[in-house]
Structures are given as structure tokens and as C-alpha cells.
Amino acid sequence: MKPLRIAIAGLGTVGGGVVKTLQSRGGELSARAGRAIEIVCVSARNKNKKRHAHIDGIPWTDDPVSLAQAECDVVVELIGGADGSALALTEASLAAGKHVVTANKAMLAEHGAELAMLAEKNNAALKCEAAVAGGIPIVKALRESFIAHGVHAVRGILNGTCNYILTQMEATGRSFEDVLAEAQRLGFAEADPELDVGGGDTAHKLALLSSLAFETKPNLAHITVEGIAYITPEDIGFAREFGCRIKLLGVARLTPHGLDQRVGPAMVKLGTPLADVEGAFNAVVADVGAAGPFFFEGRGAGEAPTTSAVIADLVDIARGRFGPAFGVAATSLRDLARAPEESRRSIFYLRFEVLDEPGVLAEIARKLADHGVSIESMIQRGRAPGEPVAIVMMTHDTPAPAVARALKAVAASDKVLGRPCMIPVEAG
Amino acid sequence: MKPLRIAIAGLGTVGGGVVKTLQSRGGELSARAGRAIEIVCVSARNKNKKRHAHIDGIPWTDDPVSLAQAECDVVVELIGGADGSALALTEASLAAGKHVVTANKAMLAEHGAELAMLAEKNNAALKCEAAVAGGIPIVKALRESFIAHGVHAVRGILNGTCNYILTQMEATGRSFEDVLAEAQRLGFAEADPELDVGGGDTAHKLALLSSLAFETKPNLAHITVEGIAYITPEDIGFAREFGCRIKLLGVARLTPHGLDQRVGPAMVKLGTPLADVEGAFNAVVADVGAAGPFFFEGRGAGEAPTTSAVIADLVDIARGRFGPAFGVAATSLRDLARAPEESRRSIFYLRFEVLDEPGVLAEIARKLADHGVSIESMIQRGRAPGEPVAIVMMTHDTPAPAVARALKAVAASDKVLGRPCMIPVEAG
Numbered sequence: 001m002k003p004l005r006i007a008i009a010g011l012g013t014v015g016g017g018v019v020k021t022l023q024s025r026g027g028e029l030s031a032r033a034g035r036a037i038e039i040v041c042v043s044a045r046n047k048n049k050k051r052h053a054h055i056d057g058i059p060w061t062d063d064p065v066s067l068a069q070a071e072c073d074v075v076v077e078l079i080g081g082a083d084g085s086a087l088a089l090t091e092a093s094l095a096a097g098k099h100v101v102t103a104n105k106a107m108l109a110e111h112g113a114e115l116a117m118l119a120e121k122n123n124a125a126l127k128c129e130a131a132v133a134g135g136i137p138i139v140k141a142l143r144e145s146f147i148a149h150g151v152h153a154v155r156g157i158l159n160g161t162c163n164y165i166l167t168q169m170e171a172t173g174r175s176f177e178d179v180l181a182e183a184q185r186l187g188f189a190e191a192d193p194e195l196d197v198g199g200g201d202t203a204h205k206l207a208l209l210s211s212l213a214f215e216t217k218p219n220l221a222h223i224t225v226e227g228i229a230y231i232t233p234e235d236i237g238f239a240r241e242f243g244c245r246i247k248l249l250g251v252a253r254l255t256p257h258g259l260d261q262r263v264g265p266a267m268v269k270l271g272t273p274l275a276d277v278e279g280a281f282n283a284v285v286a287d288v289g290a291a292g293p294f295f296f297e298g299r300g301a302g303e304a305p306t307t308s309a310v311i312a313d314l315v316d317i318a319r320g321r322f323g324p325a326f327g328v329a330a331t332s333l334r335d336l337a338r339a340p341e342e343s344r345r346s347i348f349y350l351r352f353e354v355l356d357e358p359g360v361l362a363e364i365a366r367k368l369a370d371h372g373v374s375i376e377s378m379i380q381r382g383r384a385p386g387e388p389v390a391i392v393m394m395t396h397d398t399p400a401p402a403v404a405r406a407l408k409a410v411a412a413s414d415k416v417l418g419r420p421c422m423i424p425v426e427a428g
Numbered sequence: 429m430k431p432l433r434i435a436i437a438g439l440g441t442v443g444g445g446v447v448k449t450l451q452s453r454g455g456e457l458s459a460r461a462g463r464a465i466e467i468v469c470v471s472a473r474n475k476n477k478k479r480h481a482h483i484d485g486i487p488w489t490d491d492p493v494s495l496a497q498a499e500c501d502v503v504v505e506l507i508g509g510a511d512g513s514a515l516a517l518t519e520a521s522l523a524a525g526k527h528v529v530t531a532n533k534a535m536l537a538e539h540g541a542e543l544a545m546l547a548e549k550n551n552a553a554l555k556c557e558a559a560v561a562g563g564i565p566i567v568k569a570l571r572e573s574f575i576a577h578g579v580h581a582v583r584g585i586l587n588g589t590c591n592y593i594l595t596q597m598e599a600t601g602r603s604f605e606d607v608l609a610e611a612q613r614l615g616f617a618e619a620d621p622e623l624d625v626g627g628g629d630t631a632h633k634l635a636l637l638s639s640l641a642f643e644t645k646p647n648l649a650h651i652t653v654e655g656i657a658y659i660t661p662e663d664i665g666f667a668r669e670f671g672c673r674i675k676l677l678g679v680a681r682l683t684p685h686g687l688d689q690r691v692g693p694a695m696v697k698l699g700t701p702l703a704d705v706e707g708a709f710n711a712v713v714a715d716v717g718a719a720g721p722f723f724f725e726g727r728g729a730g731e732a733p734t735t736s737a738v739i740a741d742l743v744d745i746a747r748g749r750f751g752p753a754f755g756v757a758a759t760s761l762r763d764l765a766r767a768p769e770e771s772r773r774s775i776f777y778l779r780f781e782v783l784d785e786p787g788v789l790a791e792i793a794r795k796l797a798d799h800g801v802s803i804e805s806m807i808q809r810g811r812a813p814g815e816p817v818a819i820v821m822m823t824h825d826t827p828a829p830a831v832a833r834a835l836k837a838v839a840a841s842d843k844v845l846g847r848p849c850m851i852p853v854e855a856g
Contacts, residue, residue: 021576031643031756032575129573135719137565137573144749145557145565147460148449148739149732215459273725276704290732291563295725297701304577304718311576321572321749328459 003036004318005071009064009089010078011044011051014103014130017307018076019053029311033318041070068092074099074125074317076310082106094118094126099322101313103130103306105204112208113217116330125322127313132205133158133282135305136298137312142212142286143327149289151213155251155426158205160280160300161189161196162228162248167278170236170245176229188280198227199248199263206250210261211326213286214254216336218326226264230421235351238392239267241379242349245275249426258337260344265423267349272428273297285428344400347376347425350393352410353417356385360415364391367413371406373398388417400424431464432746433499437492437517438506439472439479442531442558445735446504447481457739461746469498496520502527502553502745504738510534522546522554527750529741531558531734533632540636541645544758553750555741560633561586561710563733564726565740570640570714571755577717579641583679583854586633588708588728589617589624590656590676595706598664598673604657616708626655627676627691634678638689639754641714642682644764646754654692658849663779666820667695669807670777673703677854686765688772693851695777700856701725713856772828775804775853778821780838781845784813788843792819795841799834801826816845828852 008015022029022037030036042055043064061067065088067075075093077100079086086107093100095118102108108115108128119126129139133156142151157163161183168179180197183189195201203225207218228248239246244267253260268275273295277283282300287293299305316322326333354360361380368375378393395403407420436443450457450465458464470483471492489495493516495503503521505528507514514535521528523546530536536543536556547554557567561584570579585591589611596607608625611617623629631653635646656676667674672695681688696703701723705711710728715721727733744750754761782788789808796803806821823831835848 025576025578028578028643029575031760034751034757135574135716136722137569140568140573141565144744145568145740146563146736147457147743148453148736150453150456215456271704273704276699276701288563288736290730291727291736293726294564296723298722299719302718308574308576308716308719312573315575316572316749319751321744321751323462323747323749329462332459 001035003038004033004073004314005038005040006074006076006314007041007067007070007072008039008076008078009043009067010080011042011053011055012078013303014306014310015044015078016051016053017303018310019055021307021311023054029315033315035318037314037318040072041067043067065089065092068096068098072098074101074314077102077104080104080106082110087111090115091118094122094124097122097124099125099317101127101310101317103128103310105131105201105208109204109207109218109220112211112326113330113333116325116333119325120330125317126325127316127322128208128325129313130306130309132208133284134298134300134302135308136282136284136296136300138209138284138296139212141296142209146286146288146294147327149291151286151288153251153253153287154209154213154284155249155274156209156284157247157274157277157282158202158250158300159196159248160282161193162202163277164188164280165197166228166231166246166248169231169233173233175233176231197229199225202248202250202263206252206261206263209250209284210252210259211333213252214259214336215326215328215332216259216334222259222338223261223263228265231265234390235421235423238351238379239349242267242377242394243270244268244425245270246423247274247277249274251426255339255343257343258339260339262344266426267423268426268428274428341401342399345397347397348395348403349423349425350395350407351421352391353388354391355415355417356387356389357415361391363413363415364410367409368406371409372402373406429463431466432461432501432742433466433468434502434504434742435469435495435498435500436467436504436506437471437495438508439470439481439483440506441731442734442738443472443506444479444481445731446738447483449735449739451482457743461743463746465742465746468500469495471495493517493520496524496526500526502529502742505530505532508532508534510538515539518543519546522550522552525550525552527553527745529555529738529745531556531738533559533629533636537632537635537646537648540639540754541758541761544753544761547753548758553745554753555744555750556636556753557741558734558737560636561712562726562728562730563736564710564712564724564728565737566637566712566724567640569724570637574714574716574722575755577719579714579716581679581681581715582637582641582712583677583702584637584712585675585702585705585710586630586678586728587624587676588710589621590630591705592616592708593625594656594659594674594676597659597661601661603661604659625657627653630676630678630691634680634689634691637678637712638680638687639761641680642687642764643754643756643760644687644762650687650766651689651691656693659693662818663849663851666779666807667777670695670805670822671698672696672853673698674851675702675705677702679854683767683771685771686767688767690772694854695851696854696856702856769829770827773825774828775825776823776831777851777853778823778835779849780819781816782819783843783845784815784817785843789819791841791843792838795837796834799837800830801834
């Protein structure tokens with residue numbers, strides 16, 4: 001059988017890993033693919049950069065978008081960014097009937113439905129295992145495996161940087177800022193960390209998981225997004241006292257009123273699978289009616305896991321194992337309504353920084369009650385009259401908007417310092 | 429597109445679940461499959477048995493093997509058993525160029541290489557997601573996802589009955605026999621439990637995982653198999669004191685000297701993923717070089733999980749997403765050598781029942797030392813002179829045959845009662 005000819009745009013960590021792996025394990029991969037996989041052209045920003053991968057014998061172009069016209073079967077897009085040359089290359093490649101393998105969650109979260117449509121119109125594959133959770137084959141599982149009973153909810157730890165920071169904060173008791181700065185020094189966090197710690201990266205990935213699980217168009221605009229910057233070591237300590245751990249989760253849940261998608265810190269009960277996910281690992285839980293839950297854990301980023309996902313996509317294409325990008329025909333992807341805020345209810349962890357004066361607790365309790373928020377348990381400690389102290393509570397199961405309104409009312413008190421914090425308890 | 433026409437042999441829990449799901453979720457499944465999936469014929473032992481699934485309108489045959497000649501694209505083999513009509517039907521169907529979907533681990537463990545060859549010769553798919561770990565898509569993951577870096581080891585909890593029994597023994601302190609009898613009353617264990625509790629079912633599944641992971645022919649004869657019947661509540665208690673839990677694991681490991689495959693009780697450190705798998709759940713860990721480890725957990729048996737796996741295979745076939753049964757061409761499946769016993773080394777838990785007389789411990793310690801087995805820690809308790817007591821130990825890392833020889837020597841002592849017990853510590 002003829003070799004599968006591929007062109008690679010982007011030779012960073014992942015692109016370099018793909019080149020190296022195809023070169024070093026060509027025999028094994030040919031056996032899996034049923035034919036050789038041959039790199040026919042590569043493109044990257046700087047040809048002369050020092051790389052671990054050997055690209056000397058491979059044709060080179062400075063113009064990544066021109067790879068769409070290369071003599072190849074598959075274009076591997078590893079440029080990144082929702083728009084720009086990544087999008088131009090992907091569109092041009094699909095339009096030319098070439099298969100595309102990409103790790104670009106931002107692009108697919110923004111333009112996934114249109115790109116899937118373009119792929120189908122041209123009988124081309126659009127594959128993106130590397131876009132979510134690195135080497136964990138969760139894209140494939142949602143697209144091809146968890147289909148008989150319908151997925152009800154999917155939730156996961158999808159950003160290794162955030163999970164690393166939260167794990168370190170718990171292990172060392174240090175602040176978010178401290179741990180982030182160290183992670184940046186060690187190369188575990190980007191110089192501009194906002195996309196990670198602000199939750200945006202998790203939102204990109206959640207949009208794709210939702211699309212695969214619920215047959216809906218990826219829709220970033222329907223995701224409520226919060227980051228982890230406001231989490232304090234005290235929150236992490238209190239979480240422990242309530243038998244929980246704080247994780248940045250992406251959660252998508254089908255409700256009778258639409259799709260509820262949220263990215264943000266969550267309290268996860270100790271002893272549940274997601275609570276035990278440490279460091280830069282990723283994990284996903286899929287609730288699949290009587291068939292589930294299923295739990296997957298593995299490395300979510302880095303050269304080897306992401307390379308593993310890209311190569312699996314290439315081998316699938318070599319074998320002819322592909323169908324619609326998001327599991328069903330792009331034309332039948334739904335525009336699921338966004339579930340109203342009122343439909344999101346759970347137990348909430350609340351933290352208030354207050355002046356330790358008589359009557360503070362009574363005032364907070366009254367305002368919470370006024371908004372229909374009732375308290376299940378409470379911790380108050382460290383009495384030093386006149387100094388700020390933390391009051392933390394777990395509510396009963398309550399709609400999120402009621403809690404938000406109650407917190408706004410509490411925050412208006414001059415005995416309450418700063419912005420109160422609310423974190424939902426999520427299934428782990 | 430034309431419907432995918434399927435014939436189903438066997439209408440037990442899984443067959444009935446497949447019929448029900450195709451009937452109740454036909455629309456959703458057509459969207460995933462790109463076409464309708466139509467049941468054109470069914471066969472089972474007794475037509476008039478009361479069933480949850482409605483089969484009134486579906487053509488029936490009493491002769492399952494005749495389904496190989498039915499006007500259909502896929503035969504779903506849910507009869508069970510390594511040979512007999514399951515094998516006859518599978519062979520005849522593949523020979524007739526029909527795709528086969530099966531949940532039959534015994535048949536594939538015994539005849540997998542030949543059947544894969546037959547499937548390829550006739551351009552037919554042979555799919556078996558339901559054969560291992562129920563709804564967990566581990567067959568697909570090993571066949572299609574974990575291929576870039578090569579799997580080094582795969583280990584898992586593959587038998588829900590055994591895991592349920594061990595979990596209950598720990599929770600209640602009751603004996604293996606007691607818990608098994610209760611499980612049988614509750615329908616969680618078969619009337620003849622030997623295939624489950626003896627480790628044979630786990631061995632069937634491990635043979636398939638090995639084949640998928642290591643590109644080797646399934647080879648039951650190369651698997652060392654032990655069951656859980658000799659595990660006592662005391663072992664479970666002592667395991668806890670050593671920071672471990674006892675699980676029935678299937679473990680396959682590529683060594684420089686061949687493939688090491690073992691089914692048997694293992695000590696797994698508390699806090700590792702496999703240690704936390706409770707009740708009838710299944711789980712698999714795959715070590716995949718720098719890309720791994722990956723951990724999957726989910727329901728390993730029962731109607732919904734197994735139906736989920738069968739339907740996923742059918743949808744793959746409907747979409748044309750299939751390749752060789754074990755990931756590489758059947759002609760290139762290897763005959764990997766069996767790793768010699770000497771290559772299997774680990775820390776071992778040892779238990780001796782002894783008469784509590786002076787010098788017993790000294791005698792045991794000397795015999796262990798004579799065979800090169802050194803002790804890392806020991807527990808001895810319950811001194812009642814003249815009565816039997818348990819002495820338990822953890823060894824240093826030691827080759828398994830040395831430990832076995834030492835135990836044989838110890839067992840020869842007239843102060844040692846019954847057969848000493850050895851359980852390896854395995855990574856979880």
C-alpha cells in the first residue's frame with residue numbers, strides 16, 4: 001500500500017516529537033498503520049533553530065499555509081492560535097480535500113462547527129485527539145465509544161498547569177502568586193499564564209468535549225469561566241476540613257433546560273477519582289447512564305503524551321478509520337440552548353473575610369437567609385478582636401444565582417472585607 | 429446510505445440489551461453510525477423465554493450457525509464458550525465475508541490469532557470491545573491510541589466478581605467462602621464460580637490485552653494463573669497494616685527475556701489508582717513510556733456497559749472504522765517468548781501459619797535466608813502458646829522462584845501448618 005504522506009506545520013515540542021517518533025519507530029508504526037507514514041514537507045517559524053528532531057532531509061517551506069498545496073494526504077497543524085495561519089492552513093487544506101490532524105483547541109472551540117462542515121464537504125478527516133487531555137484518548141472515547149446510552153455529564157481536570165499549581169499550594173501552603181512564579185521559573189507555566197490560570201484553556205477543551213458528548217456545536221460563548229487566581233491557601237485548608245480538595249474543573253451537564261457548561265474552581269470530595277489527580281495530570285469523568293461512570297487519567301500535556309495523540313490520529317487516517325469530526329454529521333450538530341443560571345444548583349463553599357466584631361456573623365446569617373441560602377456547617381477560627389478573620393460555610397443544595405445574590409448583599413456590609421468567595425461542590 | 433444489517437446470536441443479558449438499545453435509541457445511533465442499524469435475524473436457545481427485549485417482529489432461527497448465511501453485514505456473537513457453536517458461527521461468518529462483533533473472551537483467547545487471520549483474508553472486521561472490561565474502551569485504546577511509544581506493561585482488575593468479593597471481605601471481615609455464597613445468592617457470582625474466582629476469566633482477558641498491547645498472538649498457555657480462594661480475612665487485614673490492599677490483577681509486562689503474564693492476587697499500595705477500585709468495577713493501567721501511565725476505570729460487566737461496547741463496535745463498522753483485530757496484521761502477530769520465572773521479581777508478602785513454639789521464627793528465617801530471601805518487615809501477633817499463629821512478612825525485592833523454593837522448604841517443617849502464602853506487591 002502507498003505511504004501516507006504528511007506535511008507538518010509547526011515544529012515546537014509536539015511537532016518535533018511527531019518527527020522524532022515517526023523516524024525512530026517507523027517500523028512499529030507502519031505495522032499499526034498498515035503502510036509507511038512519510039513526512040513530505042515541514043514548516044516552522046525559524047528553519048535554523050536548534051531542534052532535537054532531524055529535519056535535514058525533509059523539504060521545508062517558510063509559508064505554512066502553502067502546505068495545503070503540498071503533495072500530501074494529511075496536514076498536521078501544530079501552529080496554534082484560534083485564527084491566523086493555523087486557521088488559514090486548516091481551511092485551505094480541508095478545501096483541497098486533505099485530511100487535517102490538529103492539536104489546536106482554541107481554533108476548534110471557535111471555528112469547530114464550520115471546519116467540521118468543510119471537512120465533510122471534501123471527504124476529509126478532521127482529527128483532534130491531541131487538543132484535549134494530551135495522551136488520554138477521551139476525544140475518541142466520546143466520539144466512538146460512549147454512544148449507546150448517551151452522555152449525561154462530562155467533567156474533568158483539563159489543564160495541567162492549574163492542577164500543578166493547586167497541588168503545590170496544598171503541599172506547601174504557599175500562595176497562588178508564589179507557586180505560579182515558581183512554576184514559571186521551572187517552565188511548568190507560560191510567561192503569560194492567563195490562558196491557563198484564567199480558565200480559558202480549560203474552556204476551549206470543554207467546548208470540544210461538549211460537542212463530542214452532546215452532538216452540539218462547540219460554543220465558547222455559552223461557558224461560564226472563572227480561574228484559580230482568587231484561591232488562597234486558607235481555602236485549600238478549609239476544603240480539607242470539609243473533606244474536599246479544590247480543583248479547576250470543566251463541567252458540562254445536559255439539563256432539561258439546555259446545556260450547562262462551567263469552568264472554575266470546584267470542591268471535590270476526597271476519595272473520589274478527580275480529587276486524587278495530582279500535579280500536571282489530567283483526568284475526565286463521563287457519566288453515561290447505567291453504563292457509566294467512566295474515569296480516565298493520564299498526562300495531559302508535554303511531548304510524549306501529545307505526540308501519542310497526534311500519531312494515533314495519523315494511524316487512524318492511514319487505516320481509513322475516521323468519520324465526522326464530532327461524531328455526527330456536521331450538518332446535524334445541534335445549537336443546544338444554554339441552561340439558565342437558575343438550573344445550576346449545588347452545595348457551595350463560602351468564605352467571608354470579616355472584622356471580628358460582635359454581630360458580624362448574625363448579619364451574614366440573616367442576609368444569607370433573606371436570599372434563601374441555608375447553612376449546613378460552619379468554621380470560624382482565630383479570634384483576635386478587631387482583626388480580620390475568615391468565616392467559612394457549606395450551604396445546603398442551593399441555586400447558584402441565589403448564592404450570588406446573597407453574597408452581593410453580604411459584601412455590601414462594612415464589616416465584610418473584600419469579595420466573598422463561593423465555590424461549588426462538584427461530583428468527583 | 430443503506431442500513432447496516434446485523435444478525436444476533438444469543439439473547440441473554442447482553443444480546444437483549446443490544447436489541448433494546450437499538451430499538452429505543454435508533455435515531456441517535458443512526459446519527460452516530462451515519463446510517464440505520466437494522467436487526468435482520470436473531471437466534472437464541474429458547475424462543476419462548478420471557479425477555480425484556482421485543483423480538484416479535486424479527487426473523488428467528490433456532491440454528492445460530494445458520495446466521496452466517498443470513499442476508500446481513502454483521503454477525504453479533506453473544507453465545508459464549510471457547511468452542512462449540514460460538515466458534516462455528518464466528519468461523520462461518522468470517523469465511524462468508526461477514527463482520528463479527530463478539531464479547532467472547534474465551535474464544536478469542538483460545539483462537540484469536542486464527543480468527544484474526546480468517547477475518548483479514550475475507551476483508552471482514554473482528555471486533556471485541558465487550559470482551560474485556562465491559563464498557564471501558566480499553567481494547568480500542570490499546571489497538572488505536574497507545575501506539576506511538578509502545579506499551580511496556582498493562583495491568584488491571586478485569587473480573588468484577590473477584591473485586592466485589594475482595595471488597596466485601598475487607599468491608600465485613602468475612603471469609604472468602606461466606607462472601608462468595610452471598611454473592612451467589614445475590615446473583616453477583618455464577619453458580620459455578622470457578623472461572624471467575626479461579627482467575628481463568630481474567631486470564632482470557634489478559635491474553636487479549638497482551639495481544640493488543642504487544643502485537644503478539646493471544647497465548648493462554650503462557651499465563652501463570654492463581655485465583656483468590658486462598659485469601660483470608662487475616663491476609664486482608666495484614667495487607668492494610670503494610671499499607672496495601674489485595675486485588676486480583678492480570679499483569680502483562682514486556683521484559684528483555686520475553687513477555688511475563690500473570691493472573692493472581694497482588695498487594696497494591698493504598699493511594700494508587702488500582703487500590704481504590706471498589707466493588708464490581710474494572711480498571712486498567714497502561715504503562716506507555718514517557719506518554720503514560722494511563723488509567724481507565726468503569727463498569728466491567730452487566731447489561732448497560734457491555735451493550736455500550738457492542739454498540740460502539742457496530743457503529744465503528746457502520747462508519748467503516750476498522751482494521752486488524754489486534755492492531756497489526758494477523759500475519760505479523762508475534763510469538764513472543766514467555767519470560768522465564770526468574771525474571772519475575774518483586775517484594776513479596778508471606779504468611780505462615782505456625783505452632784507458637786520456641787525456635788519457629790528462627791527456623792523460618794534461616795530457611796528463607798538459605799534461599800536468598802531477605803525480610804524487610806514482619807508482623808507476629810496473638811501469642812497463645814501451643815496454638816497456631818500467623819507470622820507475616822514483607823521481603824525485599826526478590827525473584828519469585830527463590831521465594832517459592834524457600835516456601836517449599838519452610839512448609840516441610842512440622843511446626844508450619846498448611847501451605848505458606850506468597851503474594852507479590854505490584855504497582856497500582
